[in-house]
Amino acid sequence: MKRLFSLLLVLMMALTVFAGCASDEPATPAADALPGDGLELVVYAGLMEDHAILAMREFEKETGVKVDMVRMSGGEIFARIKAEKENPSASIWYGGGALTFIQAKNEELLENYKSPNAEAIPANLKDADGAWTGIYSGYLGIEGNKKWLEENGLELPKTFDDLLKPEFKGNIVIAHPGSSSTAYNFLATVIQMKGEEEGFKYLQKFNKQVRQYTKSGSAPGRMVGMGEAPIAIGFLHDAIKYQKEGYEDLIFTAPEEGTGYEIGAVGIIKNGPDQEAAKLFVDWALSKEAQELGQTVGSYQFLTNPDANPPEEAMQLKGTILIDYDFVWAGNQRQAFIEKFMEMTQTELPTE
Secondary structure (H helix, E strand, C coil), X not given: CHHHHHHHHHHHHHHHHHHHHHHCCCCCCCCCCCCCCCCEEEEEECCCHHHHHHHHHHHHHHHCCEEEEEECCHHHHHHXXXXXXXXXXXXXEEEEEHHHHHHHHHCCCEECCCCHHHCCCCHHHECCCCCCEEEEXXXXXXXXXXXXXXXXXXXXXXXXXXXXXXXXXXXXXXXXXXXXXXXXXXXXXXHHHHCHHXXXXXXXXXXXXXXXXXXXXXXXXXXXXXXXXXXXXXXXXXXXXXXXXXXXXXXXXXXCCCECEEEEEEEEXXXXXXXXXHHHHHHHHCCHHHHCCHHHHCCCCEECCCCXXXXXXXXXXXXXXXXXXXXXXXXXXXXXXXXXXXXXXXXXXXXX
């Protein structure tokens, strides 16, 4: 019995020593560990809400990063980032027109980050310094309510100049360029097509045609589809989305003389609290898989990753005449042009 007790005591001491040695060894990572486990990220999203929610869910699933998202229009995001410059709440700006990103870069609100996944994206769809990178592109167009047009014996305007016809006075809805990257794209498109002097003369006349300025660029198209407004200015991929949602009276066209287009972008907010997670997000957002998500929830833009398959619904827009859009110029002029527009039209930023 004494021998048996001694043997058990020796075995117990050996096991204790072995356990102590094992505890000094580095822990082997779990087989299902994700690169962002333990990280958190706050995202300001300018995408359609259903697209943004899906993207956050998939990013969390693929990386392990815990995400908190706030959805706003592009102009609102810029204003929020500017207001929070000394103490940013978010680290990612995801979606919305590059023109606003360009102004943010000029005001040193964005970090430069050249993602490895950005190498394949064409140079005209990204910032040379990496302040922003394009994730999609979309074309500006004119939307109309078919029932209203038929009842009034009218045709959908085919050109930007058609919007100035007397019959459309008080019947056009568009977002405000101060709150919406969509509406600022329209403003900059007109000025690039007509020149600054003639462009602002056009905008002054156009203002008299407007029934309402909305805060969000996607709202006017939905209002037309619901019969709440006869004519709207917006991006045509949004109009396709509304048609597929069942708004059968919504029709649309690209202006015959040519039109502007947007580059939707992603960028990292300077001095944001989650820089490591932010880089993971940009890498993910530029991937083929991430860019193909939108079409599953009705976002029908053209995509910037050459390997990503664009939505079939967008193919109807192939052949649209586009102007030679100067994004850097338009982005650099954004603040001055918006101030001039607001002074000239005596409009204020909408609250809803």
